Amino acid sequence: MFFILSKILAFIITPVIWIIAMLLFAIFSKNPKKKKRFLIICVSLFLFFTNSFIQTEFMHLWEVPAKIKTELRESYDAGIVLSGMISYDPKMGRLQFNRGIDRLLQAIDLYKKGIIKKILITGGSGSIANQETKEAPLIKVFMMSVGIPEEDIITENQSKNTHENAIMTKIELDKLTLSGHYLLITSAVHMRRSLGCFKKAGIPVDSYSTDRYTGETRHWAFDFLFIPNTDAMSGWNTLLHEIMGYISYAVAGYL
Numbered sequence: 001m002f003f004i005l006s007k008i009l010a011f012i013i014t015p016v017i018w019i020i021a022m023l024l025f026a027i028f029s030k031n032p033k034k035k036k037r038f039l040i041i042c043v044s045l046f047l048f049f050t051n052s053f054i055q056t057e058f059m060h061l062w063e064v065p066a067k068i069k070t071e072l073r074e075s076y077d078a079g080i081v082l083s084g085m086i087s088y089d090p091k092m093g094r095l096q097f098n099r100g101i102d103r104l105l106q107a108i109d110l111y112k113k114g115i116i117k118k119i120l121i122t123g124g125s126g127s128i129a130n131q132e133t134k135e136a137p138l139i140k141v142f143m144m145s146v147g148i149p150e151e152d153i154i155t156e157n158q159s160k161n162t163h164e165n166a167i168m169t170k171i172e173l174d175k176l177t178l179s180g181h182y183l184l185i186t187s188a189v190h191m192r193r194s195l196g197c198f199k200k201a202g203i204p205v206d207s208y209s210t211d212r213y214t215g216e217t218r219h220w221a222f223d224f225l226f227i228p229n230t231d232a233m234s235g236w237n238t239l240l241h242e243i244m245g246y247i248s249y250a251v252a253g254y255l
Contacts, residue, residue, distance in 0.1 A: 023039075051229075122156040154176070162249070
C-alpha cells in the first residue's frame with residue numbers, strides 16, 4: 001500500500017500538474033477576477049519552475065555533497081549501489097540506461113581502484129505494472145560483461161523502494177557474514193533519504209554521491225538566469241519527489 005501511495009503522491013506533487021490545474025481554473029472560471037488571478041498564478045508557477053538558477057539553488061541545498069577519493073577510507077568490504085538506473089526493452093533484448101547509471105560507473109571505478117572489495121546491487125522492480133523485471137540481476141549480467149568477476153557481485157532483487165533496499169541489504173550482508181565498512185553509492189539528490197534508511201537498518205555506511213545536479217561553482221550566464229528551461233522543471237520533479245519521500249519516510253519511521 002505504501003508503495004502505491006508513494007506513486008500517487010509523486011504524480012500529485014509534479015509542478016506541471018499545478019500549472020495545468022491553474023490554467024484550467026482560469027479557462028473555466030466565470031468570475032473575471034478569479035480568472036485573472038488563476039492566470040497570474042499559472043504564469044508565475046511556470047516562470048518559477050522553469051528557471052534554471054532557482055532550481056539549481058534549491059537542489060544545491062538538498063543534495064549531499066560529493067567526496068573526493070582521498071576523503072574515503074582506504075578500503076570498504078563492499079560498495080552498496082542502489083538501483084533505479086536502467087529499464088529493459090524486451091523487444092530489443094537490451095538494457096537502456098538513464099542518468100542514474102553514474103552510480104554503477106562510479107562503483108566500477110572504485111572497485112578497479114581497490115577502494116571497494118565487492119559491489120552489492122540492491123533493487124527489484126520499482127514499477128507497479130511490471131513486477132517481473134528485476135533490476136539487480138540484469139545489472140549483474142552487464143557488470144560481468146565488462147569484466148567484474150561474478151564472485152565480487154552481490155545482488156538483492158526483492159526490494160521496491162529505498163526502505164526495502166536497506167532492510168533487504170542488511171539480510172544479505174548478514175548471510176555473508178560481512179560486518180566491516182560499507183560505501184553507499186547513489187544519486188546526490190537521493191543520498192539524504194538513503195543514508196537515513198541504511199543507518200536505521202543498522203548498516204554502517206559512508207556516502208559517495210553520484211550524478212549530481214549541482215556542483216561547487218554557480219553559473220551566471222544570461223540564459224541560465226532568465227530563459228525558461230523545461231529541464232529545470234524536470235529537476236524540480238526529482239527534488240520534490242525526494243523531499244516528499246523523506247518526509248513520508250520520517251513519518252513512517254523508516255529514518
